[in-house]
Amino acid sequence: MKGKFPNGLAEAMAEAGVGPTELERLTGITKQDIYKRAHQKARLTAEMAQAIAPHLGVSPAKLLGLREVAAFTVPLGGRIGAGGAIDTSTAQDQPGVQYEIETAVEVRDAAVAYQVIGDSMLPIFEPDTVIICRAHTQDIRQHIGRRVAVGTVDHGRQLKIVHQGSKPDLFDLISLNQAYPTLRDVKVDWVARIAAIIPADEWKILEREAEVQNQMRERLKKPSERRSKSAAEEA
Known part of the structure; x- marks a missing residue:
């Protein structure tokens, strides 16, 4: 890359067939600002790269001219409550393959991985945060006093601190948010240690990228293919 402020924007725009006017509509960044970055007359910031990259089907790192790291994926097992109980009847109880988290x-x-629902009163577990867990285990007592992902019979999946209950096979689950009461003498199916946390904003970027890629694939279809799909939907 050559220029005062080298970056990979112009190349990515050409490969995707997306011009400054279209990017302005998609991102809200003015086409004048996009033109300056594409012609390396102004610095492409990380924030701009994150906003633009999903619409060009590339990573922010590629736009910034940085070395890309190989993606790591883990199955998404559904939602987990950070405060009160949540309805997991339509979510997967075990790791599945329908959705994956990429880091x-x-x-x-x-x-x-589990998507956090509800407010734990801790910034790292704000709503839509994703937690990556190690394998489920039924050795509950080894996790007494720890903050873990918990699967229960009557209260779904939750983020809790595990304490011993009144009987050996029952446990008290303490909420991270003190506004929620402690669950007493709960039957616990499994616990899983939290290995990593993906902040809410990064998880949302991954979701948005997937939506944009689907839109791009639809735009690249031949007109006859689009008409056939429309006719099938109307039928």
Whole structure:
């Protein structure tokens, strides 16, 4: 790359067939600002690269001219409550293959990821955060006093601190958010240690990238293919 402020924007725009006017509509960044970055007359910031990259089907690192890290994926097992109970009847109870979380950092012994629902009153577990967990285990007592992902019979999946209950096979689950009461003498199916946390904003970027890629694939279809799909939907 050559120029005062080298970057890979112009190349990525050409490969995707997306011009400054279209990028302005998609990102809200003015076409004048996009033109300056594409012609390396102004610095392409990390924030701009993150906003533009999904619409060109590339990573922010490629736009910035940085070395890309091989992606690491882990199955998404559904939702987990950070405060009160949640309805997991339509979510997967075990690690599945329908959805995956992608990270730039490999997490050793990762088994499953869960999307956090509710407010734990801790910034790292704000709503839509994704936690990556190690394998489920039924050895509950080894996790007494720890903050873990918990699967229960009557209260779904939750983020809790596990304490011993009134009987050997029952446990008290303490909420991270003190506004939620402690669950007493709960039957616990499994616990899983938290291995890594993906902040809410990064998880949302991954979701948005997937949506944009689907839109791009639809735009690249031949007109006859689009008409056939429309006719099938109307039928």
